[in-house]
Amino acid sequence: MYNEGRSSRLMPLLKIDNQEIEVKSGTTVLQAALKQGIEIPYYCYHPALEVVGSCRMCLVKVEGMPKLQVSCNTYIGEAPEERKIDGKFDMVVDTKDKIVVQEQKNILEFLLLNHPLDCSVCDQAGECYLQDYSFKYGNAHSRFDEDKRVRANVYLGSQVLINHNRCILCSLCVRFTREISGTNELFVEQRGYNSKIATVEDNPLDNYLAGNVTDICPVGALLSTDYIHKNRIWNLNKQPSVCQDCSVGCNVDVFYQKDKIFRLSPRENHDVNGYFMCDIGRYGFHRYEEIDRITSPMLKSNGIFSEITWAEAMTKIVDEIGLNDGNIAGIASPFHTNETNFLLGNLIGNVIGILPEIVDEELQYPSGFRISGDRSPNKQGMTDVCPQIMEAFADKFDKKNIKLLYVLDDGIDRKLDKKWSNIFSEMNLIIVQTYAMTEIAKSGDLLLPGLAPFEREGTITNDRKRVQWLRPSLSSQGESRPDWEILTTILNELSEESPLFTDLSQVIKAMGESFPKYKDLSFFKIGMNGLSLNGAAKD
Ligand code: SF4
Ligand code: SF4
Ligand code: FES
Numbered sequence: 001m002y003n004e005g006r007s008s009r010l011m012p013l014l015k016i017d018n019q020e021i022e023v024k025s026g027t028t029v030l031q032a033a034l035k036q037g038i039e040i041p042y043y044c045y046h047p048a049l050e051v052v053g054s055c056r057m058c059l060v061k062v063e064g065m066p067k068l069q070v071s072c073n074t075y076i077g078e079a080p081e082e083r084k085i086d087g088k089f090d091m092v093v094d095t096k097d098k099i100v101v102q103e104q105k106n107i108l109e110f111l112l113l114n115h116p117l118d119c120s121v122c123d124q125a126g127e128c129y130l131q132d133y134s135f136k137y138g139n140a141h142s143r144f145d146e147d148k149r150v151r152a153n154v155y156l157g158s159q160v161l162i163n164h165n166r167c168i169l170c171s172l173c174v175r176f177t178r179e180i181s182g183t184n185e186l187f188v189e190q191r192g193y194n195s196k197i198a199t200v201e202d203n204p205l206d207n208y209l210a211g212n213v214t215d216i217c218p219v220g221a222l223l224s225t226d227y228i229h230k231n232r233i234w235n236l237n238k239q240p241s242v243c244q245d246c247s248v249g250c251n252v253d254v255f256y257q258k259d260k261i262f263r264l265s266p267r268e269n270h271d272v273n274g275y276f277m278c279d280i281g282r283y284g285f286h287r288y289e290e291i292d293r294i295t296s297p298m299l300k301s302n303g304i305f306s307e308i309t310w311a312e313a314m315t316k317i318v319d320e321i322g323l324n325d326g327n328i329a330g331i332a333s334p335f336h337t338n339e340t341n342f343l344l345g346n347l348i349g350n351v352i353g354i355l356p357e358i359v360d361e362e363l364q365y366p367s368g369f370r371i372s373g374d375r376s377p378n379k380q381g382m383t384d385v386c387p388q389i390m391e392a393f394a395d396k397f398d399k400k401n402i403k404l405l406y407v408l409d410d411g412i413d414r415k416l417d418k419k420w421s422n423i424f425s426e427m428n429l430i431i432v433q434t435y436a437m438t439e440i441a442k443s444g445d446l447l448l449p450g451l452a453p454f455e456r457e458g459t460i461t462n463d464r465k466r467v468q469w470l471r472p473s474l475s476s477q478g479e480s481r482p483d484w485e486i487l488t489t490i491l492n493e494l495s496e497e498s499p500l501f502t503d504l505s506q507v508i509k510a511m512g513e514s515f516p517k518y519k520d521l522s523f524f525k526i527g528m529n530g531l532s533l534n535g536a537a538k539d
Contacts, residue, residue, distance in 0.1 A: 012078045012090035015423045020089075025078060029071035029093050030058050040095050041104060041133045043218050044170040045072040046274050047365070051181055055111075055170050057133070061101050063092035066494060068103055071095070072480070101137070108138035111168045114149040122166065124220030126233035130168065140527035145532040151196065157205030159225050159279065160214060163197050167399070173197060173213040180276065181209040181365035199220075206373060208363060211282045215265055216275075223310035226283055240267055240528055243281035244335070244377040244453045247461035248370060250277040251253060251529070253287075254454060254473040261285045261454060261473060269529050271466060272370060278371050280362075288452050291411070292437040295478025298447040305447065310479065310489075316446060318493050320404055320429050328404040331355060332386045334376035337458030338485055338518070339504060341378075342385040342511045343487035344408055347494075352386060353393020355440070357414060357419075372463055376410070381461030383531075385515055394419040402428055408483070409434035409441055411452065416440070433486055449480035457504065458484060460528065461533065468530040469523055 011022040014032055023032045028051070028328050033040050043055040053073035060071045063085055071093070079090040086092075094100065113136065119125045119461065142472045151164035170191045173184045174197065185205045189198035199205055205213070214224040236255040243250040243264070248271035264285060266277035297313035298305040308316075321328060330348030332341045334357070362373035383389060390396055394417075405427045411434060416424070424430060432444035435452040474481070481489075488501045501507050505522065514518040517533050525531055 012076050013088055013092050014076055015085070015089045016093040017095055023076050025076065027067070027076050029060055029062070029076060029091070031075045032076060033060075033071065033093075033095060036254075038095060040071050041137055042130075043129060043168060044172060046172055046175075046216060046275075048128065049172065049175045052171060052175070055168065056107050057111075057172045059100055059107070061094040061097040061100055063094075063273060068100060090360055104133075104137040105139050109142060109144075111145050111330075112138070112142060114165065115168075115253075116148065116150075116165050118166075119127055121229075122220040123223055124166075126218075129218040130166075130220075149193075155198075155225075156199050156205075156222075157210050159204050159283075160210055160229065161225055163198055163221050163223060167197055168219055169195055169197070170218060172216045172218070173222060176209075176216060177205070177207075178298060180212070180365065180367040181207045181533045183207040183209075186213075208278045209276060209365065209369065209496075210265070210278045211279045213312055222367065224263070226286075231257060231262045237264055237473075239471055241454075241471045242377070242472065243277060243284070244460070244470070245281040245375060246372040247286045247377060247379055247463035248273065248372050248455065248467050249282055249377055249460060249466065249530075251468070252277060252281065256473045257473050259474050266460060267528075271469075271529060271532070272462065272464075274369065276369055278369075280371060285454060288454065291435075291452070293449050293452070293477055294434060294437055294441065294449045295480055296449060297479065300445045304334070308453075310481075313446060313448060314489060314493055317431060317490055320431075321494065324404040324428065325402045329353070329402045331393075331407040331409075332376075332382055332389055333403070333408040333410045334379035336382070336408050337454075337456060337460055338381040338385050338467070339458045339511060340408065340483040340487060341382045342514070343381055343484055343491065343507060344406070345386040345388060347491055348406060350388050351397075352387060352389050353397065353411065354368055354382075355407075356414070359412075372519075374463065377462070378460040380438045380463055380465060381459065381467070384461060385511055394423060397423055402476075403429070405430045405519055406435075407432045407444065408442060409436070409438055411436045411438060413438045414440075417442075425454045433483060435480065448486050449478065450483040450486060451476050455463040455480075455514050456483065459508065459521065465533040466530040467518070467521065467526055469526045469528075469535060 005189050014021050014023050040058050042058040051073050053070040058071040059068040062069045076091050108358050153163050156162050177186045179184050185203045188195050214222045236257050239254045243252050251267035251269040253265045253267045264282050268275050296307045299308045330344050330354050331349040332344050332354050358375045359373050360375050365369040409432050429445045430444040432441045433448045433450050434441045435450050454473045455476050458470050459467050461467045492499045508521055512521050
């Protein structure tokens with residue numbers, strides 16, 4: 001709070017709507033107001049983009065200035081002593097003055113001149129700033145009796161459609177392609193009445209970050225072709241979670257209804273992804289829709305799988321582990337949670353490998369946003385909690401003693417090379433814990449149905465050592481069970497002590513006891529933004 005007795009302040013003193021606050025020099029009036037919980041409507045401002053001050057929606061009255069000022073482009077600094085207002089304020093701002101309220105109405109009337117009244121069919125309805133501000137700050141009626149300008153919809157890229165009639169020319173999308181993706185596909189074509197968003201010739205909006213423009217567009221002008229007319233926002237549930245399509249681990253909101261995902265949007269986290277996500281992750285959930293799921297335990301006999309009960313599967317596993325005298329090998333997975341890999345390590349002991357890694361091109365954007373070449377979400381966590389994993393497992397594996405293989409399958413259909421096929425062919429029994437009938441599942445003998453990515457709960461650790469909370473959005477299918485629970489059941493069956501673990505939090509606790517980096521971990525501590533294992537708040 002401002003100290004009357006201080007002769008020289010470190011921070012300028014702002015009076016805004018009769019509230020006195022100290023702010024960092026160089027803060028804009030809009031930022032200061034938002035931080036203080038004072039609402040100023042705005043369109044063209046985005047905290048990650050250059051300020052242009054073009055929409056005029058954020059006008060405020062600043063004492064001593066002849067005209068209203070755009071609050072997103074008005075910076076607060078220390079005024080010389082003789083120019084301080086009431087002897088102490090560096091700036092005095094009114095966001096609710098009569099003239100501000102009138103200007104807000106005027107701006108909205110102007111923005112709506114050519115805007116169609118199509119909220120009822122617009123995908124943005126329910127989360128549209130034109131709709132919300134018109135209701136809160138606009139006029140109930142328009143004086144515009146002329147015909148509205150009508151333009152046809154245009155595909156800007158394969159996944160983004162523009163409805164020009166709804167565009168308010170805030171230029172957020174243009175600045176995104178200049179400053180965040182650095183791909184420069186969009187620009188404002190023509191001037192004045194003829195202005196419209198267009199792509200630079202022969203350069204469609206098809207970069208891996210393109211989907212973000214549909215999130216930042218404040219109105220229903222930019223539409224994702226993947227979601228258009230599929231649902232309404234008020235029908236959907238929102239679950240905060242983490243993308244599992246690369247080792248960055250972007251924070252996301254999963255929007256779903258009745259066990260079907262409709263869309264993914266980035267969730268703000270400045271320690272991971274900022275405000276954005278890539279299209280690989282955004283549309284990645286579709287992979288799981290058509291997949292050939294395994295929904296009950298299955299045993300192969302004469303080359304044919306038949307369903308069995310969980311009790312039969314458990315009996316078979318316990319008998320086989322006994323018969324093979326503990327000579328078993330395991331395959332951990334960077335696609336599974338820390339808890340599942342930790343439990344696999346407990347079950348198997350020392351002979352553990354991983355399947356060939358899934359890698360692709362590493363992409364780095366000018367804004368610092370990156371898509372990792374490691375397309376698995378949890379290699380860091382897997383190696384932390386399963387440190388016995390052997391490198392080049394298929395080369396070093398001595399199959400003489402090992403006759404039972406337990407595979408945590410990652411659900412990815414891949415062909416195994418000769419070395420791996422040889423390992424598989426030498427086994428007496430291959431147990432595959434999986435959610436899909438992959439090539440690996442097909443080569444197994446006993447299949448245990450686990451959960452698919454958006455059904456799982458647990459922790460994963462990204463490649464900057466941030467542990468994040470994976471929350472489920474969809475329910476499990478058929479007889480399938482959480483992967484940690486399957487391994488826990490086996491461990492409990494094999495243990496002389498009665499149940500080792502009965503729930504996920506006990507597994508997390510045990511993991512922390514074995515691996516001190518993960519000590520005292522809990523979902524509560526991980527929270528929405530994750531927890532860094534580097535010991536600092538930031539990675
Ligand atoms: S399309 Fe959307 S983000 Fe782009 S200028 Fe128009 S309103 Fe703004
Ligand atoms: S960068 Fe990686 S984690 Fe982020 S959205 Fe893309 S695939 Fe998902
Ligand atoms: S948000 Fe300030 S002018 Fe647009």
